[in-house]
Structures are given as structure tokens and as C-alpha cells.
Amino acid sequence: MTLAIGDIAPDFKAKTTEGDISFHDWVGDKWAVLFSHPKDFTPVCTTELGAVAKLKSEFDKRNTKVIGLSVDPVDNHEKWAKDIEETQGTYPNFPMIGDTDLSISKAWGMLPAAASGDSSKRTAADNQTVRNVFVVGPDKKVKLVLVYPMTTGRNFDEVIRVIDSLQLTAKFKVATPADWKQGQDVIIAGSVSDDDAKKTYPDGWKSPKPYIRIVPQPKS
8 A cells, every 4th residue: 555645654663773663652743754775785775875864964953853764684784884984975874774574665555565575585676666755744644755766866955845845834824836945935825815814914925826825934
């Protein structure tokens, strides 16, 4: 079953490079990013883990925890981390889940329910659908799902941009336009009537069409 936006993120217990966790407890009252990998010691994923490690402070600013997942065991993750530090210049500074029985990948819709076998004997091609990014809110609901092919490295600046939008729109009744970045104008949500919008925005708004109401980004 594929996870959809608004679904409760499946809870699980797992071994990670930072000890055993229960996912919902680990998220707590924060936001979370879970990003998955088809196999350890794969080239594109090596660059991605290094990129996320370099962005750790940006995720921290956004009250967001990051966790990785691969079907290989935690011992392998720890060996892989040394390669990541050597080649990318940064040691992974977030936990990595060892999903050796494939249960998490299956529960989160990244592998078919019928998938089976020894994870050490499965190839990256066998697990090529384990290439997702999930953003989970403090309410434990899925807010974003991105799926990438093995040959395309992920853009984690985009993940941060989306988290900025998600956090802003969760607090205020606005939406963000195409290519929006922090500090730029936003759109009053369609669920807000003009009368209610006037109470929040007494100076009015730009409206190139009646259904497009543009205002400065609300202050947090």
C-alpha cells in the first residue's frame, strides 16, 4: 500500500546507528524527514548522505529530525559512514535504520508486500523503489512524499524549501506559489473568505484574478 499525504506514518521499532528507536517516540513533537536507500555502498546514495550531513544545522533550525534507512544491517551502515566521511567530507550525523527484514520498507509502501529474502543477497536493483523522501509532521502524519530513481541524486535544498512552506502554511491560512522561498509573497488560502481575509490583511492584497490573493509572508 502506497502512503499518501495525510496518512498516519506507520510506526515501527528498529535498530539504528544511534541505538534502538520507536519511530513515533523518536519524532516526538518535532518534524521529521525519513529518506531511504536501496543498498549501502552505492555511489549516488553516498553523495546524498554526505549532503544531508552538511545540512544538519538547517534541519535543526526548522525543528526537524532526519533519519536514513537502508535494507542492509547497521554494522554495514557504520562501515559505509567511514566512506562517506572520506569521500564527502562529512560523517553522517543522524541515525541510519537497518531494515534487514524489509518490514519498514514494505509498511511504508517502498517494496511490495510479497518482497522477501535475505537482505544481504538483494541487489540495489531489487530494492530500486527504496528511494523515497518522507516528511512527517509532529502529528505523525505524512506531509510530503518524493520518489527518485537510482540514477538521480536528491535535491535536499528542495526538501528544506518544502519544510519551510509546510511549517508556514500549518501556522497561517496561506499557500505558497511556484518556486516560493522563505520571505517571498504568499497566497491567501482559498478556504478564507474575502471578509475574513480583510480582518487579517486590512491593507488588502494584490489580486490579478479574483481567486488569486497575494500578500506578504506573515511574520512568525
